[in-house]
Amino acid sequence: MASSIFPSSTGLMADKIRSFAWERTPLGPIESWSPALKISVEAVVASKFPQCLFWGPDLIAIYNDEFLPILGAKEEALGQPLRVTWSETWEALRPIAEDALAGIAGYHEDFQLQTTRHGHTETAYFTFCYAPVRDENGTVLGMLDTAIETTDAVHGRRSLISERERYRQMFENAPGFMAMLSVPDFRIEYANPAYMRLIGDRDVIGRKVIDALPEAISQGYLDILQEILQSGKAYAAAGKLFSFMPPAAAQAQDRYLDFVYQPIRSPGGEITNIFVSGSDVTERTLGEETLRRSEARLRFLDDLAKETGKGADADTILAVTTRMVGEYLRLSNCAYADMDDDEDGFTIRGDWAAEGSPSIVGHYSLAAFGRLAVSNLTRGLPLIVNDNQKELAPEEAKTFQDIGIAATICMPLLRGGKLTALMAIHDKVPHTWSAEELALIREVTERSWAHIQRVRAEAELRSTAEALAALNASLEARVEERTAALVQAEEALRHSQKMEAVGQLTGGLAHDFNNILAGIGGSLELMNTRLSQGRIADVDRYLHGAQSAVKRAAGLTQRLLAFSRRQTLDPKPLDLNRLVAGMHDLIARSVGPSVAVEAVAAGGLWTTFADVGQLENALLNLCINARDAMPDGGKVTIETANRWMDERAARERGLAPGQYVSLCVSDTGTGMSSETIARAFDPFFTTKPTGQGTGLGLSMVYGFAGQSDGSARIYSEVGQGTMVCLYLPRYAAEAPDEEEFEREPEAPRASGSQTILVVDDEPLVRMVAVEILTELGYDVLEADDGPSAMKLLQSHRDICLLLTDVGLPNGMNGRQLADAARLGQPDLKVLFITGYAENAVLNHGHLERGMQVMTKPFSGEALARRVNDIIKGEHGG
Secondary structure (H helix, E strand, O other): OOOOHHHOOOOOOHHHHHHOOOOHOOOOOOOOOHHHHHHHHHHHHOOOHHHEEEEOOOEEEOOHHHHHHOEEEEOOOOEEHHHHOOOHHHHHHHHHHHHHOOOOOOEEEEEEEEEOOOOOEEEEEOOOOOOEOOOOHHHHHHEEEEEEEEEHHHHHHHOOOOHHHHHHHHHHHOOEEEEEEHHHHHHOEEOHHHHHHHOOOOOOOOOHHHHHHHHHHHOOOHHHHHHHHHOOOOOEEEEEEEOOOOOOOOOOOOOOEEEEEEEEEEEOOEEEEEEEEEOOHHHHHHHHHHHHHHHHHHHHHHHHHHHOOOOOHHHHEEEHHHHHHHHHHOEEEEEEEEEOOOOEEEEEEEEEOOOOOOOOOEEEEHHOOOHHHHHHHHOOOEEEEHHHHOOOOOHHHHHHHOOOOOEEEEEEEEOOOOEEEEEEEOOOOOOOOOOOHHHHHHHHHHHHHHHHHHHHHHHHHHHHHHHHHHHHHHHOOOOOOOOOHHHHHHHHHHHHHHHHHHHHHHHHHHHHHHHHHHHHHHHHHHHHHHHHOOOOOOOOOOOOHHHHHHHHHHHHHHHHHOOOOOOOOOOEOOOOHHHHHHHHHHHHHHOOOOOEEEEEEOOOOOEEEHHHHHHHHHHHHHHHHHHHHHOOOOOEEEEEEEEEEEEHHHHHOOOOOOOEEEEEEEEEOOOOOOHHHHHOOOOOOOOOOOOOOOOHHHHHHHHHHOOOOOOEEEEEOOOOEEEEEEEEEEOOOOOOHHHHHHOOOOOOOOOOOOOEEEEOHHHHHHHHHHHHHHHHHEEEEEEHHHHHHHHHHHHHOOOEEEEOOOOOOOOOHHHHHHHHHHHHHOEEEEEEEEOOOOOOOOOOOOOOOEEEEEEOOOOOOHHHHHHHHHHOOOOOO
């Protein structure tokens, strides 16, 4: 959840509101809240007084820190409906809540509560004022409960403190403005400090509204009081404009108010007073209005860009622009003009005129419009006239009046310091131009002429292109002949380089896999010989040798998959020293015999937490880059170290201060310039010749480091070699020992009658999996493709686990099979078995709950443990 939802709010409840699981409540996720709800919650959380907002028809509670002591044992009321949390008093609260949702304010006096303060519980009394909360349209959206502690007042009343003093304390402590009026003369009996500040600290106590606030008469507020007195009904308003005119003020002060006029009745039902309460929402209202105007302006500019984008020439673009601007601003004219070379005469080539307004197309002299027009426009400043009769000399005003213009904004366009064009909006009656109108015509002018210049440039480019086409035609034959020869030579060179790289890689792979196959084949042959001789004592040794060779082959395959970026992400605690040592031979073969590889391992190296395959891929990439930077051979040094990053060091590397483990690869090659370093991590940026680099290697390394909460940095100088360092956060736990990975506990057996469906198109792999699971006590069904597996799933509803290869024939892969199966059995567990992690099929490792991936080859014990874990739900999904 983004903390920027309430940027100014701090405190316990502000943090709790941000982190609360709102999607489980009727209000939904916090990002979907309406502006009115966000503003209301921000105001409540920022209030210095105890306040609780009850929102929506269910009256969901949201409160601030000051309200916490009032909750007492109800400290989990956040996000709960009022009727649930306060169920024991709901019958008393229901009428007040219903009134508030109907737009009627109310209060509950001297309510006794057990509050928690300073770690102990005590009895306190509160008066709760309930006021409806409305949106900009006046619709009631919720209820605001402002709590005013009256403990002292209650105790004081018991000590014969007067009723008037109790109300005075309540009024003075209230966060909003409050006043009490007598009837029928509407005399102001009480007014709290907030009310006094609102009206300009006038002396109003004891005076009639008609005398104390004379502006109330002209604005209809006295009529409202009369209506309340006659009807007996409360009156509420949201965002209502009131213009105050304090005696010492030079001009009226406009304020927007949310307020309630509530009739107060005697025990006999007679109206004795009118209670006034509310809050000043001017800043909120003006902010919302500014936002609405800004959004409307942006929508208009977007529509204008779409419409003018259809224009193929300048006249069409400007005709659409003047029409849309004139209609949007509801003016009499919008026109555009080109300046003569002397910058005095100009020609209005096109304009839009509203119905009943004459066109002003024609040629004019700029000087005829007055000195202000010449001075401003030639200096690039707009000419702004609200009423030419009042602001210009008679002869200057006459020029405007002769063409039916009383008010204008004329926006100049300067190019190279010269006045080249004008765009203007006009009105035939005096008009006070707003800042928004000025900003709009300025932006429209710049956009329109930029668009015109682009259209003209495109037209010139097309003309030039057509001229060049004829010339190019005569050269094409010769160019094609020479290009064909060049392409053929380049293809031969590229193929030679590719085959050299493939040969180097396949040579190393063939060497390793031939050794592994020789070990497996020899072990199996010796096992066969000893079994035929009846000498079974040595069989375990040969079996262990074959299994070790299989594990070596699997490890080599995983390194190749990491290199090709097909490894499923699987971060784990690891020791960088052990990883570097394990890759030393692969790196040496990859960089070739002309490059020496040295590893400098730090003693006491901390553990880090990262995806082993991705980290191996990153290290191999860096070593291959280092090799390419040393065409004549050299030395690659791989170094690990522990790093303490203070604020400055961390900031330079884009990290948070703390402990990190570094993995650095340095070379003795050509080095990089500062310009190259600045772009080295950019995707697809490469300094290698065409066809020799994708430009993705360092970008992958940088992205992997960032995803691992670390960073990557390059240190280099031209001719002095390069060092690239990865910084990965320290992990608190220790990396597991290699021996711990080798230990495999006894395979867990099936618990009860459990049915597993095995799907694999490779008969031998399917047979091995079926035999292993059958031996463990599972009921096993098998299929060789998706369609046959679906038939078994439909006829056997007791299948608890689908174990499937990812790559399957006959039009349905393993992921498609799993998705189809889960339509009928949403809780079906799925274990994907694959020779490599097809990230595209498996959604790049982002599997649904109850799905896991296991790569081939695997031991029987490993399969048994994984099947047992996923059936029991110990690994999630």
